[in-house]
Amino acid sequence: MKKYKEVSIDPTTQKMYERAQEMGIETVWERLEKQQPQCGYGLLGVCCRNCMMGPCRINPFGGEPRRGVCGADADTIVARNLLRMIAAGAAAHSDHGRHVALTLLIAAEMAEKFKKEGKPVLELDNMASSTLPYQVRDVEKLKAIAERLGIETEGKTVRELAKEVAEVALNDFGKQDEEALAFLKAYLNPKTYEMFEKAAEKAGMPWFENGILPRSIDREIVESLHRTHIGTDHDPVSILLHGLKTSLGDAWGGSLIATELQDVLFGTPQVIKAEANLGVLKEDYVNIVVHGHEPVLSEKIVEAAQDPELLELAEKLGAKGINVVGMCCTGLEVLMRHGIPIAGNFLQQEMAIVTGAVEAMVVDVQCIMPATVDVARCFHTKIIDTSPLATFPGAIHIKFDERRADEIAKEIVKTAVENFPNRSKVRVEIPKEKMAGYVGFSVEAILKHFGGSLKPIEEAIVEGKIKGVAGLVGCNNPKIKQDHNHIKIANELMKRDVLLVGTGCWATAAMKYGIFLPEYADTENVGPGLREFVKEWGIPPALNMGSCVDCTRILVLADLVARDLNVPISALPVVGSAPEAMTEKAVSIGTYFVASGITTHLGIVPPVLGGPKVVKILTQDLYDIVGAAFIVEPDPYKAAKLMYDHIMKKRKELGI
Ligand code: CUV
Ligand code: SF4
Structure with missing residues (x-):
């Protein structure tokens, strides 16, 4: 113990x-x-x-066996295994993106049907109707996306536009031509696009059509499985090139679609103050934890918890109200958009139940430990699984259907409320610690804050007030003391005047220790240049950009700067890090950061050290192929130093 x-x-x-x-x-x-x-x-x-x-x-010490039965050597095996991890991670993000696109399509079609039936649906606004489960909350963003995609917006209703955008998105999943993804073409700056086109040639594999430009999101994932089937692809170079391609289908496809269309459906995050950590659970309230990844569910739970009938029922059963809090990425989704408090990151899912104060943990997909059901058995807590593709033995199954979203969300909340009398009051212990912080830094919110352009950030970088920007992302991993490396790396970088942006469980960690408060700039963990800059602009020294799929917000931000300077993303003084990486999704994110030109640190050594060629490609050769590579370093102090050195090298190359 x-x-x-x-x-x-x-x-x-x-x-x-x-x-x-x-x-x-x-x-x-x-x-x-x-x-x-x-x-x-x-x-x-x-x-x-x-x-x-x-x-x-394979014998890792160089002796026999040197080859598998088929003749595959260590590098082939390592590369294949890594490609399968990337493919699984890209699949998880992208299936999430598909689900959002389908939800937008369903919303548009339901609005159309309502219109035909003569029910009230407004023509040009957000297709609002009290009986429609999903609406377009951000019409401006919908129009902006349509324009990027080259869709004519003039004279079209919101319904029509929503449908067309959803169709382009869905087409990116399954199209069969050799063109790059429509979303990638719409969002990526030309210089980086060119690098993707030429990457395979630079790696000595000109037969890769389109270089590492993904053709369809699903196709690259399927091809990953095909390539790694026995007797197919054996060269670590081509296997890893396809890994880059697959991860780019996640970055500039699946995840991007998830983020952008979630903003359309639920609103683009704006800066808002909120709270984090287990102290957000409330003793006298019905506590519902939404855990997983898809706001298509958690948004509806948040709404249903405000239903007057359910509130009345909660009071009747002795509660003061209903308290919805988040966990992991879906928690970040509702935190970013509504300021719903976040109870914790990955390693706190069991801890939340151990408080004895949780009536229901409502889960959908990804990063939910099956062990939550076992822990819940020791208390009155109900684990409610909702996704048809994620079933937890021992949980209550209330499977979600977007067309009946409101009805099902109410049923879920009612189940939680009715569980309140089963709580054993003497077995409740809620830690009091919680921390406030500012969240909601979407690209749009950042632009708005800086008066419509990124010039102030760019100028501060050129002046040297800020040395560069680091994107900190990713999970907790019990192999590392929870949050330790997240916070150490963050502090070490801020001390060196590096502005932080971040997502995922890193962001929840940062928030728990006060890093998202502007006052944090007064601590010794923030260097003088960064301090001056964030004080001038009234922002915290680190910006919460959202959930894991919102890593694409970091890419879009980097892309805007690259456009302003007319360089590829790889030329920027920008680095990434996943200090406590755990999931296959984190592997895909790390890979697409690197493929997009952002050198990225991993604090957990991925299972690649048995393949020396693979290690060399990932940590060295990729610099020549995509202009960025991986840094693997478990020590957070050394890691921060290496990341800072990379930023300084990029500054030198830019002549600043
Ligand atoms: Ni998607 S992927 S543990 S919840 S960040 Fe958190 Fe984030 Fe990793 Fe999972
Ligand atoms: Fe062994 Fe089959 Fe793998 Fe070849 S493909 S290394 S034979 S398990």
Whole structure:
């Protein structure tokens, strides 16, 4: 058993972890311990299970066996395994994006149907109607996207535009021509586009049609599985090139579509103050935790929790009201758009239940531990799974259907409210710690804040007030003390006058320790130049840009600067980092950052060290192919230094 101080730097996690131990509840940290020692072949990436002649594994010390039964060597196996991770990560993001596009299409079609039936649907506004489950909340953004995509907007109703944009998005998933994605073409600056076109040639593989430009989101993912099937692609170079291509289908396709169309449906985030950490759970209220990734669900839960009938029921059952809080990325979605408090990041999902104060944890897809069901069994908490593609044994299944979204969301909230009397008051212990912070820094909100352009940021960079920008993203991983590396790397970079933007569980970590408060600039963790800049503009030294799919906001921001300077993204003094990476999605994000030209640090060593050629490609050769590469460094201080050095190198190259 671990000491509570070893698992996390977060006092709420420490307390709840201790409480779990007292109660004999097994958590992620015990399960990790029971897995020790973890398989050395797996850690190095040299085991292959891609066919039934195997499983095969390669001797990492250079002796026999040097080859799998089919003859694949360590580099082939490592590269194939990595490509499968990228493909799975890209699939998760992109399927999420598809779901959003389909929801927009359904919304437009329902509005059309309502119109024909003579129900009230307004022509030119947001197709609002009280009985439509989803509406267009940001008409301006819808128009802006349509214009980027080259869709004629003149004289069209919002319904028509929504339908056309959704159709272009959906076409990007399944089209069969060799053209790059429509969304990629609409969003990417020409200089970076050119780099994608030429990347394969530079890598000595001119037969890659379109270079590493993805043709369709689904196709590149399918091709990843095809290439890694026994007896297909064996050259680590071509396998990894296809990895770049697949990840770019995530970046400039699936994830971008998710972010952009979520903004259309639910509103583009604007700066707003909110709170984070387990202290946002309320003793006298019905507590509902929305956990997972898709706001198509969590938005509706937030709405349903304001339903007067359900509020009345909650009061009747002895609660003061209904308190919806977020967890992981779907929490960030409703945090960014409505200031709904976020209870925690990945490693706090079990901890939230251990408070004994959660009536229901409502989950959809990704990053939800099946163990939540086991922990919930020790309390009255109900785990409610909602996605037809994610079922948790032992949970309550209330599967979601967009067409009946309001009805189902109410049923879910009602289930939570009715569970309130089952709470054992003596078993409730909510840690008091919570922290305020400013969130909602979409690209649009940033532009608005700086008076319509990024000039002030660019000028501060040129002057040297800010040395550069770092995008900090990604998960928690129990192999690292929770939030430790997130915060250390953030502080070390801010001390060196690097402005931070970030998403995902990093952003929740940053918020918990006050980094999203402008006052944080007064601490010793922020350098004098960055301090002066953020004070002048009234912003915190780090900007919360949202969930994991919102990493595309970071790309779009970098793209705008690249356009202003007429250079590819790879020329900018910008770096990325996933200090506590865990998911396959994080692997895809890291890869698409690098492929897009942003050198990226990983704080967890991915399973690649068994393939020396692969390691060389990822950490060195990619500089010549896409102008960026991976930095792998578990020590947060060294990592921050390496990232800073990269920024300074880029500054020098730009002559600033
Ligand atoms: Ni999508 S992917 S643990 S919730 S950031 Fe958090 Fe974010 Fe990683 Fe998952
Ligand atoms: Fe072994 Fe080759 Fe089959 Fe992999 S594909 S399991 S290395 S025989």
